[in-house]
Amino acid sequence: MPVRKGLAAGAGLAALGLAGFALYGSGLGGGNGGVASGPCAGSAPALARIDAAARGEVAAMQAPKQAKPAPDIAFKGPDGAETSLAALKGRLLLVNLWATWCAPCKAEMPALDRLQGALGGPDFAVVAINVDTRNLDKPPQWLKQAGIAHLPFYADPAGRVLPVVQHHADSAGLPTTLLIDGAGCTIGVMKGGADWASPDGLTLIRAALGRTS
Numbered sequence: 001m002p003v004r005k006g007l008a009a010g011a012g013l014a015a016l017g018l019a020g021f022a023l024y025g026s027g028l029g030g031g032n033g034g035v036a037s038g039p040c041a042g043s044a045p046a047l048a049r050i051d052a053a054a055r056g057e058v059a060a061m062q063a064p065k066q067a068k069p070a071p072d073i074a075f076k077g078p079d080g081a082e083t084s085l086a087a088l089k090g091r092l093l094l095v096n097l098w099a100t101w102c103a104p105c106k107a108e109m110p111a112l113d114r115l116q117g118a119l120g121g122p123d124f125a126v127v128a129i130n131v132d133t134r135n136l137d138k139p140p141q142w143l144k145q146a147g148i149a150h151l152p153f154y155a156d157p158a159g160r161v162l163p164v165v166q167h168h169a170d171s172a173g174l175p176t177t178l179l180i181d182g183a184g185c186t187i188g189v190m191k192g193g194a195d196w197a198s199p200d201g202l203t204l205i206r207a208a209l210g211r212t213s
Contacts, residue, residue, distance in 0.1 A: 040185035043067035046208055050179070050188050053207035056200035060190055067185040070095075070178065071168040073161045075129050078152040085180065088127060092208055094196070095178040096128045097165055100138050102174040104193040109148055114197035117150040119205055123182075126196075130155040131162045131174070179208060 047063045054061040070085055077083035085095065096112060098105035109128070116126040128151050130139040136157050143153065156162070169176050169189045179188030187208065195201060206212070 038066075039069055040067035040183065042183060043181050043185045043187050046181055046187050046210070049207040049210065050204065053204045054188075055203075057195040057198040058190070058200045058204045060192060060194065061179070061204060062189050062191075063187060064189070067181070067187050070180045070184050070186045071164045073156075073164050075154055075156040075161055077154060083154075085127075086184065088125070089184045090182050091122060092124045092182060092205070093178075093180040094124075094126045094205070095165075095180055096126065097131050097162060097174055097176050098128055099131050099174060100135075100142050101132070105175045106142070106146070108175060108193035108196065109143070109146060109151075111195050111197040111201070113148045113150045115201060115205065118197065118202060120150060123209060124205060126151060127154055129161055131159070133157055133159045181208070 044067070047067060050061065050063040054063065072084070072086065074082055074084040085093070094112075094115070096108075098109065100106065112126050112128055120126065130153070132139050132155070136155075139155060140153055143151070165176060165178065166172065168186070169178060169191070171189070171191045173191065175190075175193055177190040177194075178186050179190075181187050
């Protein structure tokens with residue numbers, strides 16, 4: 001049986017003012033049951049580590065029973081040119097969808113920025129993709145005003161990414177976050193906001209990377 005952790009995250013999310021913004025689906029389920037097979041069979045050890053580390057402020061992170069290939073999505077990179085998840089393959093990615101009209105998204109952005117500053121590098125990156133489709137000058141302006149210094153600006157003004165990721169994650173709201181390993185497999189889903197720069201958040205990412213410190 002999967003281990004459900006959603007209730008344990010309530011206090012942390014309430015402290016951030018992130019709870020209650022949207023109705024979320026049932027998710028991928030937790031745990032690491034079953035026999036791993038297919039293109040993501042090698043991700044099984046990471047699933048077990050994530051399931052064990054998803055506690056406290058990141059208790060709502062759900063590790064699927066089996067990892068599956070991440071969605072094939074394309075979006076604009078920091079230089080404005082087209083890029084994709086496939087182009088970023090090779091390191092652990094925390095892919096976060098956010099919008100300026102989403103209050104919980106904006107509330108967790110500073111924590112994502114601090115996480116990128118603390119652990120970002122050749123083996124890990126936060127990929128925060130803005131999904132605004134109107135007033136396209138507003139998102140980069142908001143990031144600057146909010147003092148977001150470490151996150152490159154990724155955006156999908158065409159509106160292609162949101163429905164694909166929400167279907168993949170069985171999520172009906174924002175923010176939605178995918179944890180994708182270096183092989184391009186989804187090994188975790190978070191529906192709603194979290195304090196990603198908390199000790200719990202840092203521990204989770206280090207566990208996904210197979211680090212002890």
